[in-house]
Amino acid sequence: MRVLGIETSCDETGVAVYDSERGLCAHAVYSQTEIHAVYGGVVPELASRDHVRKTLPLIRQTLTEAELSPEQIDGVAYTAGPGLIGALLVGAALGRALAWAWEVPAIGVHHLEGHLLAPFLEDKPPPCPFIALLVSGGHSQIIHVPEVGIYQLLGESVDDAAGEAFDKTAKLLGLPYPGGPQLARLAERGDPTRYRFPRPMTDRPGLNLSFSGLKTYTLNALQQTLGERDDTEQVHADIARAFEEAVVDTLVIKCRRALESTGVPRLILAGGVSANRRLRERMAAAMQPLGAELYYPRAEFCTDNGAMIAYAGWRRLAAGHQQPLAITPRPRWPLTDLVPLA
Amino acid sequence: MPANPNDQPTILALETSSGACSAALLHQGAITQHLELAPRRQGDLLLGMLDALLKAAELKLSEVDVIAFGQGPGAFTGVRIGTAVAQGAAFGANRPLLGISSLAGLAHAGWRHYGGGEQRLFAAIDARIGEIYCGAFAVNGQGQAQPLGSETVTTPEKLTVPEIAVTHGVGNAWALYDEPLRARIDLAQAQIASTIHGEAQDIAALARWSLDQACAAELAQPVYLRDQVAAIPGSALLDSAPVAA
Numbered sequence: 001m002r003v004l005g006i007e008t009s010c011d012e013t014g015v016a017v018y019d020s021e022r023g024l025c026a027h028a029v030y031s032q033t034e035i036h037a038v039y040g041g042v043v044p045e046l047a048s049r050d051h052v053r054k055t056l057p058l059i060r061q062t063l064t065e066a067e068l069s070p071e072q073i074d075g076v077a078y079t080a081g082p083g084l085i086g087a088l089l090v091g092a093a094l095g096r097a098l099a100w101a102w103e104v105p106a107i108g109v110h111h112l113e114g115h116l117l118a119p120f121l122e123d124k125p126p127p128c129p130f131i132a133l134l135v136s137g138g139h140s141q142i143i144h145v146p147e148v149g150i151y152q153l154l155g156e157s158v159d160d161a162a163g164e165a166f167d168k169t170a171k172l173l174g175l176p177y178p179g180g181p182q183l184a185r186l187a188e189r190g191d192p193t194r195y196r197f198p199r200p201m202t203d204r205p206g207l208n209l210s211f212s213g214l215k216t217y218t219l220n221a222l223q224q225t226l227g228e229r230d231d232t233e234q235v236h237a238d239i240a241r242a243f244e245e246a247v248v249d250t251l252v253i254k255c256r257r258a259l260e261s262t263g264v265p266r267l268i269l270a271g272g273v274s275a276n277r278r279l280r281e282r283m284a285a286a287m288q289p290l291g292a293e294l295y296y297p298r299a300e301f302c303t304d305n306g307a308m309i310a311y312a313g314w315r316r317l318a319a320g321h322q323q324p325l326a327i328t329p330r331p332r333w334p335l336t337d338l339v340p341l342a
Numbered sequence: 343m344p345a346n347p348n349d350q351p352t353i354l355a356l357e358t359s360s361g362a363c364s365a366a367l368l369h370q371g372a373i374t375q376h377l378e379l380a381p382r383r384q385g386d387l388l389l390g391m392l393d394a395l396l397k398a399a400e401l402k403l404s405e406v407d408v409i410a411f412g413q414g415p416g417a418f419t420g421v422r423i424g425t426a427v428a429q430g431a432a433f434g435a436n437r438p439l440l441g442i443s444s445l446a447g448l449a450h451a452g453w454r455h456y457g458g459g460e461q462r463l464f465a466a467i468d469a470r471i472g473e474i475y476c477g478a479f480a481v482n483g484q485g486q487a488q489p490l491g492s493e494t495v496t497t498p499e500k501l502t503v504p505e506i507a508v509t510h511g512v513g514n515a516w517a518l519y520d521e522p523l524r525a526r527i528d529l530a531q532a533q534i535a536s537t538i539h540g541e542a543q544d545i546a547a548l549a550r551w552s553l554d555q556a557c558a559a560e561l562a563q564p565v566y567l568r569d570q571v572a573a574i575p576g577s578a579l580l581d582s583a584p585v586a587a
Contacts, residue, residue, distance in 0.1 A: 039572055048419075102434045328385060
């Protein structure tokens with residue numbers, strides 16, 4: 001079965017074709033980052049407008065690259081939520097109409113299920129059960145996955161998402177939007193002993209997370225050093241390092257706790273922040289004493305993409321799920337509301 | 343594709359730029375339509391309407407000559423739902439796509455309402471924040487619309503219109519801005535209908551006259567008219583606040 005996947009939930013247009021026999025046939029992502037950079041954040045109306053321009057050309061491009069004709073596509077999957085309503089509507093309307101015209105089934109995919117299943121696009125997919133750490137600009141969640149389609153929320157951020165905290169802290173350090181990845185690069189040059197930020201909510205039981213307080217620590221550290229140090233660039237690198245260490249350490253502590261409390265010996269990392277090198281290294285090191293395995297997708301499938309939507313869509317279509325002839329995106333859609341596959 | 347209206351083209355049309363959702367099929371010279379006044383429910387309804395029209399006519403989507411859609415201006419979300427559905431349908435069935443001005447569609451709806459013949463209509467709809475989307479059209483006895491000047495988004499107070507004697511004013515802007523509009527438009531003989539919406543049947547009727555402008559699906563794009571929708575931080579007027587990615 002070959003499934004066309006369409007992702008338009010935020011500021012990336014992603015399209016892919018997944019073949020249940022051969023794996024991923026082709027995928028393409030167009031990022032709107034440059035459009036939104038001057039605004040310091042995603043402008044929903046501009047995002048929606050750009051998806052209308054880019055989605056269909058990307059579909060044509062992906063089919064060409066996959067050397068597939070439309071008759072060879074057996075289903076269409078599109079992100080139905082959560083996300084920006086206007087952006088979701090574009091992919092959902094186009095995808096649902098395309099499936100109607102092709103006379104094939106369609107499925108609205110949960111964006112986070114897409115992320116959680118992204119490691120299945122790799123050669124060595126994780127067996128179930130596993131614990132998933134989903135960390136992106138919009139979400140920070142720790143999820144127990146006994147089997148594909150069943151998602152039990154163990155903990156989540158009570159305020160900023162991890163990626164959001166990265167971007168906001170980057171802004172405080174004068175880095176252009178979206179500063180998360182740049183902050184990580186800056187942190188490489190930072191002295192890890194210069195500042196120490198707290199590891200929020202690690203001193204109490206439970207698996208919830210909180211990252212908004214780290215912004216305050218960043219501001220305080222910046223103000224403290226005003227007049228004390230004149231090597232501004234190094235100060236920024238040191239603060240970036242302290243921030244990154246705090247986020248990574250917190251995530252490691254919570255994931256270790258999740259594995260220990262559930263007895264599940266497997267962790268997957270998903271979402272944009274899971275591309276962070278230090279997070280992957282630290283998490284891998286933390287798995288060893290637990291005898292647990294770590295899985296994560298290649299970097300390009302950590303951020304929003306069509307491949308994960310095509311894959312998750314295939315899993316649901318193969319299990320007999322279908323979307324009726326209506327375009328009904330859900331901008332707010334708890335992962336735990338998803339119906340099991342079988 | 344038929345070269346002129348006499349060849350009786352088969353046209354599947356949709357219009358979602360206003361609070362209404364409508365789909366129409368022009369086939370063998372006859373038009374059928376589904377329409378619902380359904381603000382924010384276009385996504386629920388549109389594909390079902392299109393599907394029902396084709397089924398009733400025992401047609402496949404690939405058998406229509408052209409897919410036509412109201413491309414705006416109008417409610418941004420409605421315009422995009424219509425555009426995306428039209429794009430998906432046209433690409434999927436390998437059919438050409440034709441975008442028709444929603445203001446021209448509204449003028450055509452007015453022309454129908456007032457019994458045909460030769461009319462000069464001023465179509466104007468609410469664009470929020472004190473502005474209107476508007477355009478003037480001459481519609482001939484066969485229902486072919488010619489734009490008189492270009493379509494604009496403006497405040498009623500800053501409106502400049504071609505010096506024509508308008509016979510009819512249509513669109514909901516007339517209910518909101520009757521006085522400033524009357525002050526600027528030659529309405530000596532005019533009748534006003536502010537409750538009329540452009541419908542898919544109007545889009546289909548207008549499409550007959552511009553079949554040669556149908557194009558590949560991705561080339562048909564919405565017309566917003568309002569392009570200033572966000573302000574760079576530090577500058578004036580924030581229409582649309584940024585959100586975290």
